[in-house]
Amino acid sequence: MKTTGIDKHTLLNLYIIVSKIRKVQLRIEQLYHEDEMKTPVHLCIGQEAIAAGVCENLERDDYVFSNHRGHGHYIAKGGDLKAMVAELYCKETGCSRGRGGSMHLVDTSVGLLGSSSIVGGGIPLAVGAAMASALKNDKRVSVAFFGDAASEEGVLYESMNFAALKKLPVVFVCENNFYSVYSHQSARQANTDITTRPKAFNIPAYNVDGRDVIDAYKKSKEAICVARSGKGPAFIECRAYRWRGHAGPGDSLKAKYRKSDEWNEWMKCCPLKDFKKVLINETILTEEKINQINKDIDTEIDEAFDFAQKSPLPKKEELTKYLYS
Amino acid sequence: MPWTKILIEKQVPGYDAHAGQDVRKLTFPEAIREGLDQALARDKNVFVMGQGVDDPLGMFGTTLDLDKKHGRDRVFDTPLSENALTGIAVGAALVGMRPVYLHNRPDFLLLAMDQIANHASKLSYMFGGNAKVPLVIMAVIGRGWGSAAQHSQALHGLFMHIPGLKLVMPSTAYDAKGLLISSIADNNPVIFIKYRWLFKHSGHVPEELYSIPLGKGIVRRQGKDVTIVGISYMVIEALRAAEKLQENGCDAEIIDPRTLKPLDEDIILNSVRKTGRLIIADTDWVTGGVASEIAAIVAEKGFKYLKAPIKRIGWPDVPTPSSYVLEQAFYPGVEDIINTAKEIVK
Numbered sequence: 006m007k008t009t010g011i012d013k014h015t016l017l018n019l020y021i022i023v024s025k026i027r028k029v030q031l032r033i034e035q036l037y038h039e040d041e042m043k044t045p046v047h048l049c050i051g052q053e054a055i056a057a058g059v060c061e062n063l064e065r066d067d068y069v070f071s072n073h074r075g076h077g078h079y080i081a082k083g084g085d086l087k088a089m090v091a092e093l094y095c096k097e098t099g100c101s102r103g104r105g106g107s108m109h110l111v112d113t114s115v116g117l118l119g120s121s122s123i124v125g126g127g128i129p130l131a132v133g134a135a136m137a138s139a140l141k142n143d144k145r146v147s148v149a150f151f152g153d154a155a156s157e158e159g160v161l162y163e164s165m166n167f168a169a170l171k172k173l174p175v176v177f178v179c180e181n182n183f184y185s186v187y188s189h190q191s192a193r194q195a196n197t198d199i200t201t202r203p204k205a206f207n208i209p210a211y212n213v214d215g216r217d218v219i220d221a222y223k224k225s226k227e228a229i230c231v232a233r234s235g236k237g238p239a240f241i242e243c244r245a246y247r248w249r250g251h252a253g254p255g256d257s258l259k260a261k262y263r264k265s266d267e268w269n270e271w272m273k274c275c276p277l278k279d280f281k282k283v284l285i286n287e288t289i290l291t292e293e294k295i296n297q298i299n300k301d302i303d304t305e306i307d308e309a310f311d312f313a314q315k316s317p318l319p320k321k322e323e324l325t326k327y328l329y330s
Numbered sequence: 331m332p333w334t335k336i337l338i339e340k341q342v343p344g345y346d347a348h349a350g351q352d353v354r355k356l357t358f359p360e361a362i363r364e365g366l367d368q369a370l371a372r373d374k375n376v377f378v379m380g381q382g383v384d385d386p387l388g389m390f391g392t393t394l395d396l397d398k399k400h401g402r403d404r405v406f407d408t409p410l411s412e413n414a415l416t417g418i419a420v421g422a423a424l425v426g427m428r429p430v431y432l433h434n435r436p437d438f439l440l441l442a443m444d445q446i447a448n449h450a451s452k453l454s455y456m457f458g459g460n461a462k463v464p465l466v467i468m469a470v471i472g473r474g475w476g477s478a479a480q481h482s483q484a485l486h487g488l489f490m491h492i493p494g495l496k497l498v499m500p501s502t503a504y505d506a507k508g509l510l511i512s513s514i515a516d517n518n519p520v521i522f523i524k525y526r527w528l529f530k531h532s533g534h535v536p537e538e539l540y541s542i543p544l545g546k547g548i549v550r551r552q553g554k555d556v557t558i559v560g561i562s563y564m565v566i567e568a569l570r571a572a573e574k575l576q577e578n579g580c581d582a583e584i585i586d587p588r589t590l591k592p593l594d595e596d597i598i599l600n601s602v603r604k605t606g607r608l609i610i611a612d613t614d615w616v617t618g619g620v621a622s623e624i625a626a627i628v629a630e631k632g633f634k635y636l637k638a639p640i641k642r643i644g645w646p647d648v649p650t651p652s653s654y655v656l657e658q659a660f661y662p663g664v665e666d667i668i669n670t671a672k673e674i675v676k
Contacts, residue, residue, distance in 0.1 A: 068425070102458025111457040118424050119457055123448045129414040130449065133421020140377070140403060140427070147421075160444070163414030170409070328494055330454045330462035330517040 006219050006283045015061060016289050017298075019218050020280060022057040025302050026077040027277050029086070032306050033076075033093065034254040041314070042093040044106035047074040051248035054276040055180050055213070056081035058221025059148060059241070062229045063116070068134045068147040070127035071120035073108040074180075078120070078150050084112035090309040096316035103319040104327060116145075124185075125151060125158030128177065132164045135175035135232075146232045147175045154185035156199050165238065169206040172237035176228050177203065179240070180215060182247035187262040203240035215245030216274045219283075246271035348534040356535040358528045359391035361503035362468075365510035366393060366430065368539045370400045373428060376514060377404040379419065380432030380468075389432055390470070390529055412438055416445035416467070420519075423465045424453070428514055436469040436485045436523060450519040451494030466513045468522045470529075471562070471613060474657060479649035484612075486561075487619030489521045490590050496520040496544055497591035501565035503533040505588055508542030516544060525563040525613060547594035549601070553583035555675050556607040558667060559598055559624055560586055564611035564643075571667035580675050590620055598624065599632045606637035607674050611667055616644035638674035643667060 008016055030050045037046065049056070052074075060069065060081035071078040079089055085100065092099030093107050101109050108122035118134065121127040131149035138145040155161055156179055168175050179199055183190045190197050200210035209231060211224040221243060228239035250256035259268070284290040290298075348355070356364065369376045378396060380389065384407050388394025397405035408415050412433070419429040433439060439446065446467065453461040472481045489497050496518055500506040506524070513520040550565060551572050560568035565586045572582040583601050587594055602608050608628055610621040621642040628640060643662045651660055 104458045105456045109456045111460045129417025130421035133418035134425045137422040137425045137427045163411030327455045327459040
């Protein structure tokens, strides 16, 4: 992990976002047993650096489309934390007013235009938003976040073909955490090098260590630059490990579907701790400053959960509201 | 496709409400084309996409030369990637565009069902009103000349089942233009299904931009003995049947719902209140379909008006066959409507 060429302000931001994503996840996990968040949660612990690194390169009015494991994307794009937590608590004050839940986060005020829980479903939406940007020539970039299993869906290839054909400003970000629920990538894909596939459409592809926020930041900067300059789409595969099960807290069946050597190897690196070590070693941050950052994040999380818990539930008589616009 | 030309020449001209009158008339595809042309001119956010929209025949004339007039950025051919292209249209709609996505056949929409049913229809609700999808998806039901199982489906029963969609099925050139304008102006995903055999139909179409509200049916013919609800092309068949029934002293009222979602329940119930009898003639499978839905609505809300059992006319529970003999057995028409009316009006 090398911070050369990145200014201090950006590094500080990256640290704040990675830490915030981690801490929000841990708080959800800690409180989930209370059964007040009555929605499936797909934690992204272990994958925080990807969302943080990519979104740090985006403008507020750039577009992001997320997936079922979307808490990190929402936070990194600057989504309102209170509204996100309220959505997990099924409240009317939630970002989707209690109609979406954890898998359908949205905050249009920061360009997070939605999250689909159909694997690969959000990919063409990002291409479509990019097409609108191209038609309007507004220089916005769209980003689609999706997992390794989405690279098994036909819609990805249809989308890449069209995006390349029309040279659309879209960046495909594949977060490869190696597991689709309990199935390992090697049990599902004939060729596990996902970046070979965009190359078939002449789309530049980047390999990112998804545990390394600096790598994610630097390579996505390049990819986003390609898209914004009108050269067409770019593709990033970020490899990171899913520290928890597919959904919910913990990973109680870990021993039954993961190989211990694989687990041990991947758990050697921590996107948060390793980054912190580098920042301290390079005297970019002090322990004291980091403690202050973490304290501020904790306060923000306390306030978000407090807001969510105290918020009103949707009204039953408004069941059909929002069906049509 | 050369056979479409042959088929057109063989087909019987459509019903004309303005026969012999000196009014401006357009064919059904010309009316669609004019609607698209005027929508493109009026709103820079409208664009038209689909496989063959810039072809030399302009998708049976519905998009003829629109690419030349409005530019290839706004009227463009698409790869055969129905699912992604639907999602792409949805994504563009989410950021303020008003896409119109044309398909040759509803059969192909099955390839796009994930984006239609899991995405387009649900985003407004699932994001608590924080998303809107102003999108029109058009397709043309094929029929005859051995088009068979995968080029003749209607499938509006499937679309009616899905909350969040709107569903439009015009039967006249006038309605085609007016409903198209409403569909493009609507902030929700609209499935707009045309019928190939209506393309020969011509009728009065005003030159100016006008719209017909979604959810408003129309009484095509006043009558007192039996209500016939016709869907799409079956409106024409019902009108022909009504003329023959009149010769036998049976006075049929023809209702054209024009949009199936939202459905103008009142116009149907008010008619049944008057006639006491209901036939629904559809261009789709009867089982679990639109005819069954309308029958259920009337059974629930208008049972007390009924003097005879509700009758559904539509396709039998088999795929569309190819041989013209089997096609004749498959498609109901004027005679079926007449016989059914005679059965319940005594």
